[in-house]
Amino acid sequence: MKIFNILLSGFLFAFCVSCTNPLATNRKSDRVKIVNQGVQIDYTDTGRGDTTLFFVHGWCINKTYWSNQVVKFNKRYRVITIDLPGFGKSGKNRKVWDTKTFSNDVNAVISQLNLKNVILIGHSMAGDIIIQSAINDPVKVIGLVGVDNLKSVGIEHTPSKQDKADYNKAIDEVKHHFKSFAYKYVNNDLFFKTTGSEVRNRVLKDVANADSVIATACLLQDDFNEASKLIQTKKKIYLINSDVNTTDTTGFKSKNIPYKIMYVHATGHFPMIEKPEEFNLRLEQILAGI
Numbered sequence: 001m002k003i004f005n006i007l008l009s010g011f012l013f014a015f016c017v018s019c020t021n022p023l024a025t026n027r028k029s030d031r032v033k034i035v036n037q038g039v040q041i042d043y044t045d046t047g048r049g050d051t052t053l054f055f056v057h058g059w060c061i062n063k064t065y066w067s068n069q070v071v072k073f074n075k076r077y078r079v080i081t082i083d084l085p086g087f088g089k090s091g092k093n094r095k096v097w098d099t100k101t102f103s104n105d106v107n108a109v110i111s112q113l114n115l116k117n118v119i120l121i122g123h124s125m126a127g128d129i130i131i132q133s134a135i136n137d138p139v140k141v142i143g144l145v146g147v148d149n150l151k152s153v154g155i156e157h158t159p160s161k162q163d164k165a166d167y168n169k170a171i172d173e174v175k176h177h178f179k180s181f182a183y184k185y186v187n188n189d190l191f192f193k194t195t196g197s198e199v200r201n202r203v204l205k206d207v208a209n210a211d212s213v214i215a216t217a218c219l220l221q222d223d224f225n226e227a228s229k230l231i232q233t234k235k236k237i238y239l240i241n242s243d244v245n246t247t248d249t250t251g252f253k254s255k256n257i258p259y260k261i262m263y264v265h266a267t268g269h270f271p272m273i274e275k276p277e278e279f280n281l282r283l284e285q286i287l288a289g290i
Contacts, residue, residue: 036108042089043082043109047074051117051142053287054080056106058124058149058269059218060182060210061203062088065123068276069283082109084126086214097217099125099224103132110140119143119290121283124269128224134233143290145283146239148269154227154251174219178212190269192244199274230257238286240279242267262286 034041044063053073055066063081070079083090084102094101106129110118118141122130127149134141159167173181186207191200207215230237236258241247243263252259262282264271272279 032112034109034112036085036105037094039085039091039094039105041082041085041091041105041109043080044070045078045080045113046070047077047079049077051119052078052080052115054082054106054110054115054118054120056082056120056122056126056129057084057087058122058126058147060087060207060215061123062206064088065270065273069121069272069280072276072280073283078115080109080113080115082106084129086211086218092211092214097214098221099128099132102126102129103136106130106133107136110137116140117142119145119287121145121147122149123147123272124149125218128226128229131226131229131233131237132224134235135229138233138235141235143287144233144235144237145286146237146241148241148271150226150237150239151241151245151247152251153230153248153257154255155248171220174216178216179208182207182210182215192242192266192268192274194266195268195270195274199268199270202273203270227251227255227257231255236260238262238290240264240271240282240286242269242271244268260286260289 034043042063047070053069055063055069057063057065063083066081070081073079082105085094085105086092086097106120109115110133120130120133120141120143122128122145124147127146130144130146134144170181183204186203187200190203237260239247239259239261241261241263243265244267247261249259249261251257262285264275264278264282267274
Protein backbone atom coordinates (compact mmCIF):
# COMPACT_ATOMS: atom_id res chain seq x y z
CA MET A 1 0.00 0.00 0.00
CA LYS A 2 1.43 3.36 -0.97
CA ILE A 3 0.95 5.55 2.07
CA PHE A 4 3.33 8.46 2.24
CA ASN A 5 5.24 10.75 -0.12
CA ILE A 6 8.82 11.32 0.93
CA LEU A 7 11.80 11.87 -1.32
CA LEU A 8 14.97 10.25 0.00
CA SER A 9 17.77 11.01 -2.48
CA GLY A 10 15.47 10.53 -5.41
CA PHE A 11 13.45 7.58 -4.04
CA LEU A 12 9.74 8.45 -3.91
CA PHE A 13 7.41 6.83 -1.44
CA ALA A 14 3.67 7.33 -1.65
CA PHE A 15 2.27 8.30 1.79
CA CYS A 16 -0.36 8.71 2.83
CA VAL A 17 -13.59 12.99 8.97
CA SER A 18 -16.62 13.85 9.60
CA CYS A 19 -18.50 14.94 12.61
CA THR A 20 -22.26 14.67 12.49
CA ASN A 21 -23.95 17.59 10.80
CA PRO A 22 -25.47 19.65 13.61
CA LEU A 23 -28.25 20.73 11.24
CA ALA A 24 -29.30 17.20 10.29
CA THR A 25 -30.66 14.38 12.37
CA ASN A 26 -28.69 11.15 12.43
CA ARG A 27 -30.48 8.28 10.78
CA LYS A 28 -31.88 5.61 13.06
CA SER A 29 -29.27 3.22 11.65
CA ASP A 30 -26.58 5.27 13.41
CA ARG A 31 -27.55 3.32 16.52
CA VAL A 32 -26.74 0.03 14.78
CA LYS A 33 -23.46 -1.45 15.92
CA ILE A 34 -21.27 -2.24 12.91
CA VAL A 35 -18.65 -4.94 13.41
CA ASN A 36 -16.29 -6.50 10.89
CA GLN A 37 -14.37 -9.61 11.94
CA GLY A 38 -14.78 -8.69 15.59
CA VAL A 39 -13.71 -5.05 15.22
CA GLN A 40 -16.27 -2.31 15.85
CA ILE A 41 -16.42 0.47 13.23
CA ASP A 42 -17.52 3.92 14.33
CA TYR A 43 -19.42 5.93 11.72
CA THR A 44 -21.96 8.64 10.97
CA ASP A 45 -24.95 8.29 8.67
CA THR A 46 -26.86 11.45 7.70
CA GLY A 47 -28.97 12.77 4.87
CA ARG A 48 -31.14 10.98 2.35
CA GLY A 49 -31.05 10.23 -1.34
CA ASP A 50 -30.71 7.40 -3.83
CA THR A 51 -26.94 8.00 -4.03
CA THR A 52 -24.55 7.56 -1.10
CA LEU A 53 -21.36 9.56 -0.61
CA PHE A 54 -19.01 7.45 1.49
CA PHE A 55 -15.98 9.34 2.84
CA VAL A 56 -12.85 7.49 4.01
CA HIS A 57 -10.07 9.34 5.83
CA GLY A 58 -6.31 8.99 5.48
CA TRP A 59 -3.40 8.03 7.72
CA CYS A 60 -3.56 8.97 11.42
CA ILE A 61 -6.65 11.15 11.09
CA ASN A 62 -10.37 10.41 11.41
CA LYS A 63 -13.90 10.97 10.13
CA THR A 64 -14.20 14.49 11.55
CA TYR A 65 -12.00 15.77 8.72
CA TRP A 66 -15.07 15.49 6.46
CA SER A 67 -17.37 17.68 8.59
CA ASN A 68 -17.61 20.45 5.99
CA GLN A 69 -18.52 17.93 3.32
CA VAL A 70 -21.24 16.36 5.50
CA VAL A 71 -22.90 19.75 6.01
CA LYS A 72 -22.64 20.58 2.32
CA PHE A 73 -23.83 17.33 0.76
CA ASN A 74 -26.28 15.63 3.11
CA LYS A 75 -29.13 17.79 1.85
CA ARG A 76 -29.08 15.89 -1.45
CA TYR A 77 -27.24 12.66 -0.68
CA ARG A 78 -27.00 10.03 1.98
CA VAL A 79 -23.60 10.69 3.53
CA ILE A 80 -21.49 8.14 5.40
CA THR A 81 -18.22 8.75 7.21
CA ILE A 82 -16.21 6.16 9.14
CA ASP A 83 -13.24 5.88 11.42
CA LEU A 84 -11.07 3.19 9.91
CA PRO A 85 -10.21 0.52 12.51
CA GLY A 86 -7.14 1.54 14.44
CA PHE A 87 -8.02 5.23 14.21
CA GLY A 88 -10.55 7.59 15.73
CA LYS A 89 -13.22 5.83 17.78
CA SER A 90 -13.12 2.48 15.95
CA GLY A 91 -11.69 -0.68 17.47
CA LYS A 92 -8.03 -1.73 17.42
CA ASN A 93 -8.41 -5.41 18.28
CA ARG A 94 -6.66 -7.00 15.34
CA LYS A 95 -3.14 -7.30 13.96
CA VAL A 96 -3.46 -6.75 10.21
CA TRP A 97 -3.47 -3.18 8.91
CA ASP A 98 -3.26 -3.35 5.13
CA THR A 99 -5.26 -2.19 2.11
CA LYS A 100 -7.12 -5.46 1.70
CA THR A 101 -8.28 -5.53 5.31
CA PHE A 102 -9.30 -1.86 5.38
CA SER A 103 -11.21 -2.29 2.12
CA ASN A 104 -13.14 -5.15 3.68
CA ASP A 105 -14.10 -2.77 6.50
CA VAL A 106 -15.54 -0.34 3.96
CA ASN A 107 -17.45 -3.13 2.25
CA ALA A 108 -18.77 -4.34 5.61
CA VAL A 109 -20.29 -0.91 6.25
CA ILE A 110 -21.82 -0.86 2.77
CA SER A 111 -23.33 -4.28 3.37
CA GLN A 112 -24.55 -3.80 6.93
CA LEU A 113 -26.18 -0.44 6.14
CA ASN A 114 -27.52 -1.80 2.85
CA LEU A 115 -26.08 1.15 0.94
CA LYS A 116 -26.74 1.52 -2.76
CA ASN A 117 -25.24 3.65 -5.55
CA VAL A 118 -22.14 4.32 -3.49
CA ILE A 119 -19.53 6.87 -4.48
CA LEU A 120 -16.38 6.26 -2.46
CA ILE A 121 -14.23 9.29 -1.62
CA GLY A 122 -10.85 8.42 -0.14
CA HIS A 123 -8.12 10.72 1.14
CA SER A 124 -4.40 9.88 1.02
CA MET A 125 -3.86 6.17 1.80
CA ALA A 126 -7.61 5.62 1.42
CA GLY A 127 -7.19 6.03 -2.32
CA ASP A 128 -5.93 2.46 -2.49
CA ILE A 129 -8.57 1.32 -0.01
CA ILE A 130 -11.51 2.57 -2.06
CA ILE A 131 -10.08 1.09 -5.25
CA GLN A 132 -9.97 -2.35 -3.65
CA SER A 133 -13.43 -1.84 -2.16
CA ALA A 134 -14.78 -1.13 -5.65
CA ILE A 135 -13.23 -4.37 -6.88
CA ASN A 136 -14.82 -6.21 -3.95
CA ASP A 137 -18.29 -4.85 -4.74
CA PRO A 138 -18.49 -3.60 -8.34
CA VAL A 139 -22.29 -3.38 -8.34
CA LYS A 140 -22.93 -1.17 -5.32
CA VAL A 141 -19.88 1.05 -5.85
CA ILE A 142 -20.61 3.31 -8.82
CA GLY A 143 -17.88 5.92 -8.49
CA LEU A 144 -14.38 6.59 -7.12
CA VAL A 145 -12.90 9.91 -6.00
CA GLY A 146 -9.35 10.20 -4.70
CA VAL A 147 -8.27 13.16 -2.59
CA ASP A 148 -4.62 14.27 -2.86
CA ASN A 149 -3.41 10.83 -3.85
CA LEU A 150 -2.69 8.56 -6.86
CA LYS A 151 -0.11 11.07 -8.09
CA SER A 152 2.23 8.60 -9.80
CA VAL A 153 0.03 5.73 -10.94
CA GLY A 154 1.80 3.36 -13.31
CA ILE A 155 5.15 5.17 -13.06
CA GLU A 156 8.02 2.72 -12.58
CA HIS A 157 11.09 3.67 -10.56
CA THR A 158 14.17 1.53 -10.10
CA PRO A 159 15.87 2.48 -6.83
CA SER A 160 19.62 2.91 -6.67
CA LYS A 161 21.80 1.53 -3.87
CA GLN A 162 21.68 4.91 -2.18
CA ASP A 163 17.89 4.96 -2.50
CA LYS A 164 17.71 1.58 -0.78
CA ALA A 165 20.05 2.68 1.96
CA ASP A 166 18.00 5.82 2.56
CA TYR A 167 14.83 3.73 2.57
CA ASN A 168 16.21 1.34 5.19
CA LYS A 169 17.30 4.28 7.32
CA ALA A 170 13.84 5.82 7.11
CA ILE A 171 12.13 2.55 7.99
CA ASP A 172 14.41 2.13 11.00
CA GLU A 173 13.47 5.62 12.18
CA VAL A 174 9.76 4.91 11.69
CA LYS A 175 9.99 1.72 13.73
CA HIS A 176 12.07 3.05 16.60
CA HIS A 177 11.30 6.77 16.71
CA PHE A 178 7.81 6.98 15.25
CA LYS A 179 6.56 10.17 16.84
CA SER A 180 9.62 12.26 16.06
CA PHE A 181 9.74 10.92 12.50
CA ALA A 182 6.02 11.42 11.91
CA TYR A 183 6.01 14.91 13.39
CA LYS A 184 9.01 15.96 11.27
CA TYR A 185 7.59 14.43 8.11
CA VAL A 186 4.08 15.83 8.49
CA ASN A 187 5.30 19.28 9.51
CA ASN A 188 7.87 19.54 6.73
CA ASP A 189 6.21 17.74 3.84
CA LEU A 190 2.42 17.68 4.16
CA PHE A 191 1.73 21.38 4.69
CA PHE A 192 2.00 24.25 2.24
CA LYS A 193 3.51 27.59 3.22
CA THR A 194 0.02 29.11 3.48
CA THR A 195 -1.45 26.30 5.61
CA GLY A 196 -2.83 27.94 8.74
CA SER A 197 -1.82 27.14 12.30
CA GLU A 198 -5.25 25.71 13.13
CA VAL A 199 -4.93 23.02 10.45
CA ARG A 200 -1.29 22.36 11.30
CA ASN A 201 -1.99 21.94 15.00
CA ARG A 202 -4.99 19.72 14.38
CA VAL A 203 -3.13 17.31 12.12
CA LEU A 204 0.01 17.23 14.27
CA LYS A 205 -2.06 16.52 17.37
CA ASP A 206 -3.83 13.61 15.68
CA VAL A 207 -0.55 12.16 14.44
CA ALA A 208 1.01 12.47 17.90
CA ASN A 209 -1.96 10.68 19.48
CA ALA A 210 -2.11 7.87 16.93
CA ASP A 211 -1.27 4.30 17.90
CA SER A 212 2.33 4.10 16.71
CA VAL A 213 2.24 0.34 16.11
CA ILE A 214 -0.81 0.59 13.87
CA ALA A 215 0.40 3.73 12.11
CA THR A 216 3.79 2.15 11.41
CA ALA A 217 2.17 -1.03 10.10
CA CYS A 218 0.18 1.09 7.63
CA LEU A 219 3.31 2.80 6.37
CA LEU A 220 5.13 -0.46 5.71
CA GLN A 221 2.51 -1.77 3.26
CA ASP A 222 3.78 -1.38 -0.30
CA ASP A 223 2.34 -4.20 -2.39
CA PHE A 224 -0.65 -2.53 -4.02
CA ASN A 225 -0.35 -2.10 -7.80
CA GLU A 226 -2.58 0.91 -8.34
CA ALA A 227 -2.50 0.80 -12.13
CA SER A 228 -3.56 -2.84 -12.46
CA LYS A 229 -6.15 -2.44 -9.70
CA LEU A 230 -7.68 0.61 -11.37
CA ILE A 231 -7.94 -1.30 -14.62
CA GLN A 232 -9.65 -4.10 -12.73
CA THR A 233 -12.32 -1.74 -11.36
CA LYS A 234 -13.45 -0.83 -14.89
CA LYS A 235 -14.32 2.58 -13.51
CA LYS A 236 -13.11 6.09 -14.19
CA ILE A 237 -11.05 7.54 -11.36
CA TYR A 238 -11.68 11.14 -10.37
CA LEU A 239 -9.07 13.05 -8.38
CA ILE A 240 -9.22 16.23 -6.32
CA ASN A 241 -5.57 17.04 -5.68
CA SER A 242 -3.60 19.98 -4.41
CA ASP A 243 -1.77 21.71 -7.23
CA VAL A 244 1.34 22.25 -5.10
CA ASN A 245 2.83 18.85 -5.99
CA THR A 246 2.53 17.56 -9.55
CA THR A 247 0.22 14.70 -10.45
CA ASP A 248 1.99 12.67 -13.14
CA THR A 249 -0.63 11.46 -15.63
CA THR A 250 1.81 9.53 -17.82
CA GLY A 251 0.79 6.17 -16.35
CA PHE A 252 -2.92 6.87 -16.73
CA LYS A 253 -2.41 7.66 -20.40
CA SER A 254 0.00 4.84 -21.24
CA LYS A 255 -2.21 2.23 -19.60
CA ASN A 256 -5.47 3.68 -20.91
CA ILE A 257 -6.88 4.24 -17.43
CA PRO A 258 -9.83 6.67 -17.60
CA TYR A 259 -9.30 9.59 -15.25
CA LYS A 260 -10.17 13.20 -14.54
CA ILE A 261 -8.21 15.51 -12.25
CA MET A 262 -9.40 18.68 -10.58
CA TYR A 263 -7.12 20.83 -8.49
CA VAL A 264 -7.51 22.84 -5.32
CA HIS A 265 -5.07 25.71 -5.50
CA ALA A 266 -2.25 26.23 -2.98
CA THR A 267 -3.02 23.79 -0.17
CA GLY A 268 -1.12 21.09 1.61
CA HIS A 269 -2.18 17.46 1.83
CA PHE A 270 -5.57 18.24 3.41
CA PRO A 271 -7.56 20.33 0.89
CA MET A 272 -10.93 19.31 2.36
CA ILE A 273 -10.17 21.22 5.57
CA GLU A 274 -7.75 23.83 4.23
CA LYS A 275 -10.07 25.16 1.51
CA PRO A 276 -13.42 23.39 2.05
CA GLU A 277 -15.49 25.66 -0.20
CA GLU A 278 -13.19 25.19 -3.18
CA PHE A 279 -12.94 21.47 -2.45
CA ASN A 280 -16.72 21.12 -2.27
CA LEU A 281 -17.11 22.92 -5.59
CA ARG A 282 -14.71 20.47 -7.23
CA LEU A 283 -16.57 17.52 -5.71
CA GLU A 284 -19.91 18.92 -6.93
CA GLN A 285 -18.52 19.10 -10.44
CA ILE A 286 -17.31 15.52 -10.24
CA LEU A 287 -20.61 14.22 -8.89
CA ALA A 288 -22.40 15.80 -11.83
CA GLY A 289 -20.29 13.67 -14.14
CA ILE A 290 -20.72 10.30 -12.40
